[in-house]
Every structure is written in structure tokens, then in C-alpha cells.
Amino acid sequence: MLASTPKPPYYAVIFSNTLKDDTEGYQKTAHRMMELAEQYPGFLGVESARNDIGITVSYWKDLESIREWKSNVEHIEAQKLGNKKWYKSYRVRIAKVEREYGI
């Protein structure tokens, strides 16, 4: 599903990654993180796809909302697990959405 986001400006966190071979527990944690993110009032939506690489773009009201989400205790634990166990590589890009259009 594509995300329905409000009129810009708002923020995007572009999270692209590759996984190691052993992804035990990854799917469950990724799902839980989305469940958790959705509870934040500044969370606007998310889009996610994976084949060779994974891309998850989450949309946020402002930088403060992203900061709060990044510092969620359960999320911090997941980030640690990700760094240690699941991700071969990743990039996080914080970007201000200035314009949006589509069909």
C-alpha cells in the first residue's frame, strides 16, 4: 500500500539495507517496530519493499517526531539487534519532503 501523506512539508526517513543470511527473528521485530511507530502522533505513514535490498520509507510530521521515535526504548533495543545480527549494511537518510504528486 502507498502511504497517504498530508500536504508537504513533512519528513521522510529513507532506510535502505541489505540483510545477512541468518535473519531469524528479523521479520517479527520489523513488524513490531511498525506497530510501535504507528502509535506515535507524528507518524504519517510508511512504505516498504524488499528483494535484493530492502527499502522502508517512513513519513513523519517533523524532526522532533523522528527524534522521539529513534529514542524509543524498545526501538533502541531493536536497532542494537539489527546492527549486531541482521544488517549486512544500511543507510538512514533523513529528508524533508518539499513536494508530492501522483495518481
Add this chain to the structure above:
Amino acid sequence: MLASTPKPPYYAVIFSNTLKDDTEGYQKTAHRMMELAEQYPGFLGVESARNDIGITVSYWKDLESIREWKSNVEHIEAQKLGNKKWYKSYRVRIAKVEREYGI
């Protein structure tokens, strides 16, 4: 492959979409568009994944580079075909990358 991008700021075009059932010709055109985009001096890299939805994030030096790419004649033809034949829905979000980190 994850994109190797320079130190921010730079721009991201987040293109998320769903396809119709008949995607004849889509793959070839998508591939050609990437080949073409890479020739632009302002093109910094691209990341792409698809399963339920497709997400292609291309990175650009500045808004002017994105404008030039958007108005490329061959790209305009592809956009028309996409609107008419391939895309069930899409969103294009133009965003300024302010921060980047990763492993």
C-alpha cells in the same frame, strides 16, 4: 546495492508505485530509464526494491538536476506510457536529504 551518496545536503526522489496486471514492456523501459538517468551529471545514485509495491529512490545533486531529468524527452515518453499502461497508482516525493548515517 545501496547507493553511495556524498555528504548531505542533496535531493531524493522517492517514487513509490503499484503496477497493473499487464506489465508488458515495463521492465525494459524501467531499465532504460536508469541507464539514461545515470548519464546526468547531477545523478548521485539509485536504490530500488519491489514486492507488493515498488519503491525507487534516486538521489540528485539539486532541484535543477531533477528538473532536467524530468524533462528529458525519452523520459517524458516513458512517463506517459507509465501513466497510461503500467501504473495503478504512484506517488512522487521530492525531498531534501539533510542527514545520512549507516554501517
